Amino acid sequence: MRYFIQFSYNGTNYHGWQSQPNAVTVQEILTKALSTMLGNPIDLMGAGRTDTGVHAKKMYAHFDADAITDIPVLVHKLNSYLPKDIAVDNIIKMHDDAHARFDATKRTYEYHISRKKNVFESELAWHYTLPLNVEAMNTAAQMLLEHTDFQCFSKVNTDVNTFNCKITEAFWQHENDKLIFTISADRFLRNMVRAIVGTLINIGIGKITIADLKTIIESKDRKEAGFSVPAHGLFLTEIEYKYLKDNRPADDR
Secondary structure, eight states, X not given: OEEEEEEEEOGGGSSOSSOBXXXXXXXXXXXXXXXXXXXXXXXXXXSSOOOTTOEEEEEEEEEEOSXXXXXXXXXXXXXXXXXXXXXXXXXXXXXXXXXXXXXXXXXXXXXXXXXXXXXXXXXXXXXXXXXXXXXXXXXXXHHGGGOOBOGGGSOTTOOOSOOBOOEEEEEEEEETTEEEEEEEESOOOTTHHHHHHHHHHHHHTTSXXXXXXXXXXXXXXXXXXXXXXXXXGEEEEEEEETTEXXXXXXXXX
């Protein structure tokens, strides 16, 4: 039977989501925990991958297993077994063809910038206090919705078939002493959000103009775009599926 697992993690101590040799990853830790609790080897397919140090408030993966008789008990056992920086929020029985990666219709990220030194969030936000023209940054962010090819923001030498992404929202907002950038799209390229944020920061400090953004995007050249902001300010906050509403299959509603 196929299940989705919904979970969150603080990525500070991990080399991202995807398992890799000689590095501790979230996928490795969660796979081990599930396999131990269920008594059989489990393969996890994540909805995507996050880079080293990136966090997730809501992430999904799918796995196949025999019928789970008591999901709340399993969730409790997993959270007792897992380290303090990974938490399982739910396990959901799905149809057999459900795919955590390919069936996702929308993904949302946030980038957090601390405008005031905060010792409690040093690993969860980028401390940046130079003056920023947030109005210009928001105007530029709206321009992203007019384009689809974002090769200029992609990590070079990445193995993808297309650089096209459909961005549906992108905006900055103040929240107490933080500045938060929110961006949603059907898919994201590697390093894309961090490169976009760095480019918008360059607009905010007047290093480049709003009009320059169009030229940068049309160049399809990573060297033309801005710097990549540090990973520890980035959060995956939402993944949506057409058949999953309120964290349960839509046909169960």
